[in-house]
Amino acid sequence: MKDEFNPQHQEGKVAEAIEEQTAKLPSDIFLWAAIASMGASLTLKIMDRKHTALFVGQWAAPFLLLGVYNKIVKTQGHDQTNEN
Numbered sequence: 001m002k003d004e005f006n007p008q009h010q011e012g013k014v015a016e017a018i019e020e021q022t023a024k025l026p027s028d029i030f031l032w033a034a035i036a037s038m039g040a041s042l043t044l045k046i047m048d049r050k051h052t053a054l055f056v057g058q059w060a061a062p063f064l065l066l067g068v069y070n071k072i073v074k075t076q077g078h079d080q081t082n083e084n
Contacts, residue, residue, distance in 0.1 A: 019073045022066075027074070030067030034060040 011019070041057030044050075 022070050023073050025070060027067055027071050030063050030070060034063040034067075037063060 037056055037059040041053045041060075044053035044056060
């Protein structure tokens with residue numbers, strides 16, 4: 001039943017567009033963005049801006065997840081052929 005919905009296992013137009021754009025970015029940009037958000041969070045914490053520091057510090061995990069997504073798109077993206 002599940003295979004009837006998308007039997008060719010193709011990506012949607014939105015996913016293809018996102019993959020096409022994110023594949024252009026170098027993977028380490030997301031690592032540096034995560035490190036920068038942690039540094040900014042530390043700076044804000046030192047400045048006694050606790051709530052803002054927590055908010056900015058939470059950006060690190062999404063940046064790292066986007067980096068993993070970027071790496072997967074580059075190696076296993078929609079334009080790769082499936083050998084299975």
